[in-house]
Amino acid sequence: MDALAYGVTRRVLLPVTSVLALLLVWEAAVRALDLAPFVLPAPSRVAQAAVRTADVLPAHVATTLAEAVLGLLLGAVAGTLLALGVVLRPRVGDALEPLVLLTQTVPTVVLAPLLILWAGFGLLPKVLLVALTVFFPVFVSATSAMRSADTDLLDVVAGLGGHARDQLVIVRLPGAVTGAVAGLRVAATYTVGAAVVAEYLAGQSGLGVFIQRSRKAYAVDQILVGVIAVALLTALLVGAVGLIERAATPWRPRAASTPASSRHLTSEIP
Amino acid sequence: MTTFPGTDRHDRRGGVLAEADRLTVGVRGGTGPTILDDVALSVRAGEFVAVVGPSGCGKSTLLRAMAGLLPPSLVASGGARIDVATGGGRRDVAWMPQRDGLLPWRRAWSNALLGARIAGRDVAASEVRAAELFERFGLAGAERRWPHELSGGMRRRLALLRTVLADRRLLLLDEPFSGLDALTRRRMNSWLSDLDLVGTSTRGSAVVLVTHDVDEAVLLADRVLVMSGPPGRVVDSVATRKGGDGQARRRLLELLGV
């Protein structure tokens, strides 16, 4: 019981208190300094804006969520497959390695204008941008997990009469899954942001479009509504990836399986 | 060639399962020290051979050489000869590492069947045998657990079970019970001596057990090879009567200089 109460205090009570305190200070400061709403609206005004836009917002959220999820899946699959190819065919790996490193030096959002130029104004360029953002961390961590497979385990397989193929299937591939999922967890935090940046440039729907329109109307309260929606969506995705990670690695001791940050995020999502 | 005579009374089938001669192992590239120096040994079917020696004298390296698992940084010299029984185009050997080497993402049951799977044994038959061995190894009820949910002693027994279940003729065990507390270790040893590992295979098998515990060696083995080093050399071979032999024990302690 005590442990449960302690957990509730730490995970629910304390965070909620600090958020409420921040909102109160914000509200009080805006009123005391009499700030104009187009500079910084009070939280109460932001809440009103959220209610006002409640009928258009879901469509924008749905668009951005679809882009983020599709991109996440596409990038994860592509990253894992290429990692497998590189490890299975070391020569391909040697040839691709510098290219991959080179492309890593370009932040993917920088490519957004190019993708829009090539793939039009619809969903596709945004999905591609998210996929590119996800691809690299997944590829890099899956590759290194397979390469740096525990030599003790490789030796065990060989010591029982296994060949390189057995080592691959029994030791390296499970390592690829754990590596890919770890990369996915890193990537998940960027996905919604990448989709929104692409939407800033072009598009008819999405949180990026919503924020851009609000900016043109000087509706700072609506911009903040959009920002909060982006934050919540990101938390949702990170939480979902955390669940996937747990499902993909059921063998891990619980405490060590999710780092503190994502555990908090998942526990705060209703 | 200097092989040490086996104790014939334990020699059930006669065949030599492993034989090494002029086995010299050094660091690749010729730099660094010699790790094994002109080692010769032969292991016959039906034998339980222990290898004792001080830490760092090359026991694990000797076992790895027999298993064909020398790390890339080590190399056997040109004149070295090491013959190991083969079956189905592979070394007929199952090696158990000094650390247990269990796959963390497989449950105990699946870890146990790893050797049998790699060896291409009949799955149904292996599972029947596995169920029987789980019972005998005191692991019944732990089949569905993950390795991290097992105690140190259980992990070692599971690793040993996996090695036995591969059904190879030559078992190479590298300090199967090192790192366990004295009490657990003693229990493991008396249990292992009851187990009759040499008799577990249907085809006449042998065990090579590395240890630096003289009592363990005397209790379990028919014959004890004493190593010194580095560089690792086999300095003597002492026959023991199974189940405790005071005279052999004294001789071994004397050879090891303790």
Ligand SMILES: Nc1ncnc2c1ncn2[C@@H]1O[C@H](COP(=O)(O)OP(=O)(O)OP(=O)(O)O)[C@@H](O)[C@H]1O
């Ligand atoms: N890969 C390697 N490269 C270079 N030297 C090595 C390598 N492996 C082992 N050695 C050296 O070979 C010697 C023998 O090592 P080995 O592990 O065989 O000893 P051991 O008798 O098993 O010791 P312990 O009882 O502590 O397990 C040691 O001096 C070690 O430093």
Ligand SMILES: [Mg+2]
């Ligand atoms: Mg050793």
